[in-house]
Amino acid sequence: AQTVTQSQPEMSVQEAETVTLSCTYDTSESDYYLFWYKQPPSRQMILVIRQEAYKQQNATENRFSVNFQKAAKSFSLKISDSQLGDAAMYFCAYWGGSQGNLIFGKGTKLSVKP
Amino acid sequence: NAGVTQTPKFQVLKTGQSMTLQCAQDMNHEYMSWYRQDPGMGLRLIHYSVGAGITDQGEVPNGYNVSRSTTEDFPLRLLSAAPSQTSVYFCASRLTGGRETQYFGPGTRLLVL
Numbered sequence: 664a665q666t667v668t669q670s671q672p673e674m675s676v677q678e679a680e681t682v683t684l685s686c687t688y689d690t691s692e693s694d695y696y697l698f699w700y701k702q703p704p705s706r707q708m709i710l711v712i713r714q715e716a717y718k719q720q721n722a723t724e725n726r727f728s729v730n731f732q733k734a735a736k737s738f739s740l741k742i743s744d745s746q747l748g749d750a751a752m753y754f755c756a757y758w759g760g761s762q763g764n765l766i767f768g769k770g771t772k773l774s775v776k777p
Numbered sequence: 778n779a780g781v782t783q784t785p786k787f788q789v790l791k792t793g794q795s796m797t798l799q800c801a802q803d804m805n806h807e808y809m810s811w812y813r814q815d816p817g818m819g820l821r822l823i824h825y826s827v828g829a830g831i832t833d834q835g836e837v838p839n840g841y842n843v844s845r846s847t848t849e850d851f852p853l854r855l856l857s858a859a860p861s862q863t864s865v866y867f868c869a870s871r872l873t874g875g876r877e878t879q880y881f882g883p884g885t886r887l888l889v890l
Contacts, residue, residue: 672817696876708867708881715876754819763827764810764835765869765879769819 665690667757669768676745677776683730684740684771686755695759697731697738702752702770711753714738742773750775778803783868783882790858790889798853798885800868806880807873809851813837813864814884820867826851827873858889 666689676682688697699711714722714731721729726746730739742749755768784799802809810825812835822835826845840862842854851870855862865886871879 669819698879706865706884708869710878713876713878763808763873764822764825766822767812767820769817 665692665757665759665766667755667766667768669755669771671771672769673772673774675774675776676742676749678745678747680745681741681743682745682773684742684753684755684773686738686740686768688736688738688755688757690736690757690759692759695757697729698756698758698765699727699729699738699740700754700756700767701749702754703748703750708754712740745775747775747777749773780804781868781870781880781882783866783885785885786883787886788888790855790887792858792860792889794858796855796858798855798866798868798887800851800853800882801849802851802868802870802880803849804870804880805848806870807848809845809868809870810835811841811843811851811853812867812869813862814867815864823853823866855887858887860889863887863889 668687695716697714701709701711712724726743728741752770754770757766781802807828811823812820821837824843826832865884868882869879871877
């Protein structure tokens, strides 16, 4: 069965600095998708970024980028120029074609210090 | 579009009571699912549906029932509430296919006493 592991329960970053959140996953599939979701205190789940496994190029969305290492099964999220509004829970998620459901990691709580 | 809506936002139940959490979407999505979120556990899949009339179990289905009579609605029923079902429940929907964005409802916070 596929698993998603986020090894950092909590992280902290100074405003305007860069932080990287880690995610590893386990799968035997070759075609899959990876996601990072943000959950602010409002509880709303917001898609931050998506990566297709067949693409070698790392996905980027404004200040958010990923470091996708397929062989190592690693999918980290880098947040540049951190802002107070980035403070939230961040969930890494996996979707593989054979089971069709999103599998989530346990999350990393990010705090941003002014 | 209203997106994914959930009712109620908050509910208190006594042990043994039953209730239905409502979920609706207006995006004509085939796939709908229910997750529960507990501290330190992430989101765990309860049940899911790939279309009207088709449902299946996820990771933690015990104590919950679902049905999908229409494309729009996917209610989650708690048959006999237990304190272990105290949680935040999220409904989600998307088009089929891995690269499709999964949209989440605002969540229902359930407290079972």
